Amino acid sequence: MRAHSSGINTMKIFFHILIFLLVVQVLPASNSLAESKLLDFEKEATGHQDPRRHDHNQPENDRCEEEDGLAEALSADCWFSLFAVGAYGGTSSWEKAAAKSKGQSLIPFVRLDLSYQDIESDVEAWNVALEAGYGPWAAWLQSTDYEEDNPRSSLKLSYIQALYRMSFGTAVEIDLGIGGTYLDGTDHSAGVGFSIPIKVYPWERLGFEFRPVWSNINGNTIDDYSVDIVGGWESVSLKAGYRWVSTGPASLEGPSVGVVFTY
Numbered sequence: 001m002r003a004h005s006s007g008i009n010t011m012k013i014f015f016h017i018l019i020f021l022l023v024v025q026v027l028p029a030s031n032s033l034a035e036s037k038l039l040d041f042e043k044e045a046t047g048h049q050d051p052r053r054h055d056h057n058q059p060e061n062d063r064c065e066e067e068d069g070l071a072e073a074l075s076a077d078c079w080f081s082l083f084a085v086g087a088y089g090g091t092s093s094w095e096k097a098a099a100k101s102k103g104q105s106l107i108p109f110v111r112l113d114l115s116y117q118d119i120e121s122d123v124e125a126w127n128v129a130l131e132a133g134y135g136p137w138a139a140w141l142q143s144t145d146y147e148e149d150n151p152r153s154s155l156k157l158s159y160i161q162a163l164y165r166m167s168f169g170t171a172v173e174i175d176l177g178i179g180g181t182y183l184d185g186t187d188h189s190a191g192v193g194f195s196i197p198i199k200v201y202p203w204e205r206l207g208f209e210f211r212p213v214w215s216n217i218n219g220n221t222i223d224d225y226s227v228d229i230v231g232g233w234e235s236v237s238l239k240a241g242y243r244w245v246s247t248g249p250a251s252l253e254g255p256s257v258g259v260v261f262t263y
Contacts, residue, residue, distance in 0.1 A: 036148060037119075041155065042155055042185040045222050046217055092168065093165050093166060106172075108262045111131040111132075113128065113239075113259075114127070115258025119254040125145060127142065129142035130142075133165065138163040139162060141161075142158065156185070159180070159181055161193060171200060173198070175196065178192070181193035189218065194213070195213040198211075206230070208227075209239075211225070222247045223245070224243070224245045226242070237260040238259055239259070
């Protein structure tokens with residue numbers, strides 16, 4: 001009888017140890033699953049965290065002196081050259097718009113981009129962008145909806161910018177864009193954004209595009225880079241590339257595919 005009781009007690013102790021081990025293993029796993037990549041990105045981008053990334057040891061006067069030194073480095077001749085290049089590119093854009101053919105990839109009247117991006121196994125994004133204008137002047141709007149499955153969360157990154165489009169020859173377009181950046185997740189945040197889209201089309205219906213966008217929200221920088229190969233037909237093209245958006249240690253990146261409509 002004592003042996004039987006001793007065996008039962010041993011089984012109870014073994015059972016309790018097994019339960020303890022399972023709890024120790026399961027709790028960290030559940031906590032890691034609860035971590036949201038999108039929420040982490042939003043916190044880093046909007047400043048809802050300790051200012052770890054900022055260097056408080058550098059005096060304010062030193063930072064001002066660095067900025068003044070950069071401004072002095074850009075001489076009057078340099079500014080004049082930049083202005084001349086911009087004026088030439090804008091004039092070429094007027095000429096290209098006047099002689100424009102339907103579906104032309106550079107300096108479009110209207111362009112609509114629809115794309116899908118795979119970021120991680122449980123994070124994906126849908127992107128829509130619209131550009132409309134004439135000659136060197138245009139408006140550009142882009143909205144990216146990020147969706148996360150586990151934990152369930154969403155985030156929207158949007159841009160609204162005015163573009164100054166410069167055309168160089170028949171194969172190159174460089175734009176300057178400035179406007180607002182908007183981030184909508186658990187809260188709504190807004191800031192300012194600047195972009196320099198570059199399009200190079202060695203062939204009429206096949207080219208390469210690079211669009212960097214730099215934004216600042218609550219003193220935090222968001223770097224958004226996308227590189228695409230675009231090719232197709234008169235008014236419809238397919239594109240494939242890679243996009244990475246980062247702020248501090250958080251990033252959302254992955255390959256993307258999409259379709260482009262131009263007029």
